[in-house]
Amino acid sequence: MKNIFKILTLFIGLATISSCDNTDLNLDPTRPGGDNVSVRAIVPAMQTQTHRNMMANGARLAGIIMQQWAGFDAQQVAFTQYNIGEGDIANLWEFGLYVGSMKDCDDIITRTTTSGNLHTRGLARLYYAYNLGMATNLWGDIPFSEAFKGADNLTPAYDSQEDVYTAIINLLDGAIADLNTTDPAGIFGNLTSGPSSASDWAAVAHALKARYLLQQSKVNPGVMASVISEVNQSFTSNDGQPEFVFENTSGGRNPISAFGAERPNTMVIGPSFATLMTGDPRQEKYMFQDGTDFLFYDSSNADLFWAQQDSPSLLISYAEVKFIEAEALLSTGGNALMALQAAVTANMEYLGVPAGDITTYVNALTLTGTAQQQLETIITEKYKAFYGHNAIEAWNDYRRTGFPTLTADANGANGNNPSGIVPLRFLYPDSERLANSANYNAAISNQGGHLLDDPLWVWR
Incomplete structure (x- = not known):
């Protein structure tokens, strides 16, 4: 059985959103709000907002940077040339994360600590870790320890990225501990048939812990044994993965589908990605050819797995x-090829690729050459598998490993990206520069810069 979260239609506190670019696609129009809303209502809204965060404008920009998509018209052309400014990602920071999912997580944790509903607290800690990971991956130093204090602190200090990673691991450890306790109340808001028990959610927390430990491997090369340990405690098939399905409606649809419908032909498949996918049986699941271009969206094309109104997240x-395991095994001398084959098989089976095509493709996979060449094979296959649902993680891998090999856009040098390289971060939103300037400037000083080509601590 697929583990599917269904969006609950919540009529409490319907958010009013604008139709300008990068705004409406990043906000859940059904989010509840207010002190009187129950935890049972906040949890599914928090989950919904999290999945919008990971699939909307931040992911779209990451996908363009990673050349899975390319601008064909309008603002997307500027993004392809790395003209990405303070305002282009501000909505994710301001509303998706700090007024949205992370605030909800903080609220849920506070309420369930008081009520003793530990399984729901564990779920909130897990999602808090995920959203913190997303935020620090995109910006580096971010407010955390002083965030969400309301009127008591309207100008929170920024935590260093190193401290944020420590917080992520602590949150996941706390989630695992909570989810392994006895809690007769169960998980509030555990939507329909997601991971069906607290122990299932604990396995998801172990998987996320493996991800965020792996991300620190450049600054802590000795982490790989711990990565493997976490993988061994995570879920063991596609049936265990936490899947969220957007509503098959214009107001609740998958953000990729919504963007394709609302801004037709302003973005296409990146030419280099289309070339990379030539001969891959997943290509027809990702794109279709229209003249010399490959397109990611067509309202009448039901074969495009990630571009349907109800496509999952x-x-x-x-x-x-399994890709994480393959990389960790490569580093520690284990059988990385077997894990790589399992990773590609899982991705293809999930997409519905015919079994014969899977067998042919997977049997042709090899890991040969130097350790770096083998790592390139693993990360390039992971990059292919991430298409459509996890561009931010593909960008994280690129910044950490240098793979897949990308050629920077020829027009990519500008005031925010003077070197012209493939961008390494986003700019903080202008709201922080204007309203939290002292802490904003301290964060920039701590990170050694604030341009798109300034590396983050975890990947230096």
């Missing part, structure tokens, strides 16, 4: 777990 896929 995966918090972390089983394929990713």
